[in-house]
Amino acid sequence: xxxxxxxxxxxxxxxxxxxxxxxxxxxxxxxxxxxxxxxxxxxxxxxxxxxxxxxxxxxxxxxxxxxxxxxxxxxxxxxxxxxxxxxxxxxxxxxxxxxxxxxxxxxxxxxxxxxxxxxxxxxxxxxxxxxxxxxxxxxxxxxxxxxxxxxxxxxxxxxxxxxxxxxxxxxxxxxxxxxxxxxxxxxxxxxxxxxxxxxxxxxxxxxxxxxxxxxxxxxxxxxxxxxxxxxxxxxxxxxxxxxxxxxxxxxxxxxxxxxxxxxxxxxxxxxxxxxxxxxxxxxxxxxxxxxxxxxxxxxxxxxxxxxxxxxx
Amino acid sequence: xxxxxxxxxxxxxxxxxxxxxxxxxxxxxxxxxxxxxxxxxxxxxxxxxxxxxxxxxxxxxxxxxxxxxxxxxxxxxxxxxxxxxxxxxxxxxxxxxxxxxxxxxxxxxxxxxxxxxxxxxxxxxxxxxxxxxxxxxxxxxxxxxxxxxxxxxxxxxxxxxxxxxxx
Numbered sequence: 001x002x003x004x005x006x007x008x009x010x011x012x013x014x015x016x017x018x019x020x021x022x023x024x025x026x027x028x029x030x031x032x033x034x035x036x037x038x039x040x041x042x043x044x045x046x047x048x049x050x051x052x053x054x055x056x057x058x059x060x061x062x063x064x065x066x067x068x069x070x071x072x073x074x075x076x077x078x079x080x081x082x083x084x085x086x087x088x089x090x091x092x093x094x095x096x097x098x099x100x101x102x103x104x105x106x107x108x109x110x111x112x113x114x115x116x117x118x119x120x121x122x123x124x125x126x127x128x129x130x131x132x133x134x135x136x137x138x139x140x141x142x143x144x145x146x147x148x149x150x151x152x153x154x155x156x157x158x159x160x161x162x163x164x165x166x167x168x169x170x171x172x173x174x175x176x177x178x179x180x181x182x183x184x185x186x187x188x189x190x191x192x193x194x195x196x197x198x199x200x201x202x203x204x205x206x207x208x209x210x211x212x213x214x215x216x217x218x219x220x221x222x223x224x225x226x227x228x229x230x231x232x233x234x235x236x237x238x239x240x241x242x243x244x245x246x247x248x249x250x251x252x253x254x255x256x257x258x259x260x261x262x263x264x265x266x267x268x269x270x271x272x273x274x275x276x277x278x279x280x281x282x283x284x285x286x287x288x289x290x291x292x293x294x295x296x297x298x299x300x301x302x303x304x305x306x307x308x309x310x311x312x
Numbered sequence: 313x314x315x316x317x318x319x320x321x322x323x324x325x326x327x328x329x330x331x332x333x334x335x336x337x338x339x340x341x342x343x344x345x346x347x348x349x350x351x352x353x354x355x356x357x358x359x360x361x362x363x364x365x366x367x368x369x370x371x372x373x374x375x376x377x378x379x380x381x382x383x384x385x386x387x388x389x390x391x392x393x394x395x396x397x398x399x400x401x402x403x404x405x406x407x408x409x410x411x412x413x414x415x416x417x418x419x420x421x422x423x424x425x426x427x428x429x430x431x432x433x434x435x436x437x438x439x440x441x442x443x444x445x446x447x448x449x450x451x452x453x454x455x456x457x458x459x460x461x462x463x464x465x466x467x468x469x470x471x472x473x474x475x476x477x478x479x
Binding site for chain 1: 343347348350351352355381384385388395396399400404405406408
């Protein structure tokens with residue numbers, strides 16, 4: 001065995017080690033928080049505020065370059081996260097959306113309806129179409145008197161340009177197996193029969209939309225049907241019609257929650273946390289877009305393609 | 313000048329007393345918890361609401377939202393703890409707790425090497441199979457003559473103290 005060393009304990013070195021390790025600890029906590037995308041503030045309040053801003057889409061990507069979009073995947077995840085947190089007593093949805101994908105809107109509306117918490121939709125500038133569908137699923141809707149809301153209806157309009165192709169002596173070679181496989185193709189004119197099929201489907205989606213709003217708002221379906229002509233309503237008109245419960249803003253939404261839950265509201269924002277990899281991916285995505293845009297411009301927009309999407 | 317014929321003092325080394333080892337360990341863990349793990353403690357306090365019981369906190373941190381974070385955090389905490397012991401014992405054969413309890417880490421060979429110090433602190437790594445040491449290490453310490461933990465036997469180290477004899 002090695003001999004016992006004489007005590008050569010140095011306090012200076014020990015303090016240096018402690019200092020070094022605590023600095024290292026701070027750095028590492030920061031790094032793992034970035035990589036794991038941990039939202040350390042998300043559990044400190046009792047009222048969750050979830051912002052739904054932009055066109056509603058079904059994809060995971062909530063940002064399209066500089067434009068905000070509402071990803072149903074992210075929105076549902078945040079709503080469920082707030083619902084699972086026993087500290088959260090209510091959820092306020094800050095809605096500023098003109099609508100978007102019918103499927104994505106329904107997914108978010110379902111998530112709102114399924115929560116066991118008090119839910120309030122606070123419509124800001126716009127809460128129309130799919131945005132209103134989501135709002136209707138909340139227990140209480142607050143809108144500004146000049147907010148744009150309603151617009152219950154479905155749209156699937158698209159550009160058709162066979163004439164343009166003809167002008168450039170481009171022909172559309174129709175090769176399909178299945179009579180309706182290229183229904184909605186912008187390269188040929190839609191037949192009357194196809195228009196009829198499309199219209200039936202749109203009507204069906206609209207009918208479902210109306211049923212959902214009537215069910216969510218506890219309204220007569222026939223009454224909702226009468227106003228579901230795609231027209232938008234100002235907040236004050238929507239209040240008269242019964243599409244919103246209260247005119248106001250964030251203060252009114254908070255006051256409702258405090259009254260209902262008998263709490264002093266401490267708002268905590270629930271948002272998708274971006275890890276370091278997300279941020280890097282976002283920057284690289286933007287760079288790639290501009291490089292691609294440059295190349296695309298040089299090719300003089302030689303090819304145009306479009307597909308129909310059904311939006312609320 | 314004549315000197316008094318005082319009895320000679322001789323010293324020898326032997327296994328450190330168990331209570332001293334345990335006390336040194338708790339002192340070190342208190343210091344680590346207070347200073348080294350402070351950033352992690354404040355982070356967990358932010359995540360877990362104040363009025364949560366231990367089981368509620370465990371349930372929350374085990375949820376899918378935090379599981380990957382918790383795994384990384386616990387792994388990094390264990391590395392910091394190992395670094396505390398490694399850096400102090402390598403340089404001074406003692407940690408703060410051991411210094412206060414006057415016990416030392418020595419090698420069975422000539423000098424303490426880094427791998428030996430890592431081996432004796434493997435118990436802090438929170439993954440299998442090292443977690444088995446949480447049970448085996450204390451058992452070995454209590455039931456071996458030399459009071460060595462299993463990881464000390466593997467690392468060929470032991471904790472000793474100086475005893476003095478007056479002739």
